[in-house]
Amino acid sequence: MPDLLLLNGPNLGMLGVRQPEIYGTNTLADIEKEVAAVVAERGWNVVSVQREGEGELIHALQDHYDSVGAIVNPGALMIAGWSLRDALAAYPRPWIEVHLSNVWAREPFRHESVISPLASGVIAGMGMLGYRLAAQALTSIVPR
Template sequence: MILVLNGPNLNRLGLREPGVYGSQTLEDLERLCETWGAELGVPVTCRQSNYEGQLLEWIQDAEAHGFSGIVINPGALTHYSYALRDAISGQPLPVVEVHISNVDAREEFRHRSVTAAVCKGKISGLGFLGYRLAMEALVEGNG
């Protein structure tokens, strides 16, 4: 089972900066992730929270709930949340960080990820497709 986590403001997909994030919604993304999971032969559970503590708890509890890997788009927490970094590094599951936009082509503060170094990989700038690639990496053991 794969856990797909989306952080702050991703509940506003389709409404927030469509020129950057596109016009599809979080619900569209979650349906795609579930479809892709079925194609890959792995159940997918999608969750989103605007609260750092909730994301931490989901990460900390993932192995106990039977998940084999995590795909995470930490949103803005990517750039400053050492608590999120510690939660990722403090559990045994492989984690792949995903960003819909190309964060390296955006504002300078978005160029630094404090979480990427404790993830197995990072995918950025490929839109929703990045989630599928992250799931494929986890399923194939590359994540």
């Protein structure tokens, strides 16, 4: 089965506990199940990786260059994750950047993403639905 990479950055392992008024009450396990249900229709498997460190995320991305695509929530690394940006620039498949909250409705320092210009698409502010939408988009844009 082909793999879809679900890559989540710092603090996202605390979903459901950390600031639920901003990030919601769904856990990362809930998100993984949601994405898996969508991509199963295409015959894909989900490989979910959540790491706190930028280098660990880069290794995970490089270890999955053979995946069909990726959903990436870089967390705060969107702001200054230049090494992650370089790794995503080299990733040979389509990928979509996802943020649970609407980062443009929050503090000004969150309004710029160093990785967004490289993404196939960006979804923000839709909570867990954003991951589902990203999975649906990838099943549509990845060639059969």
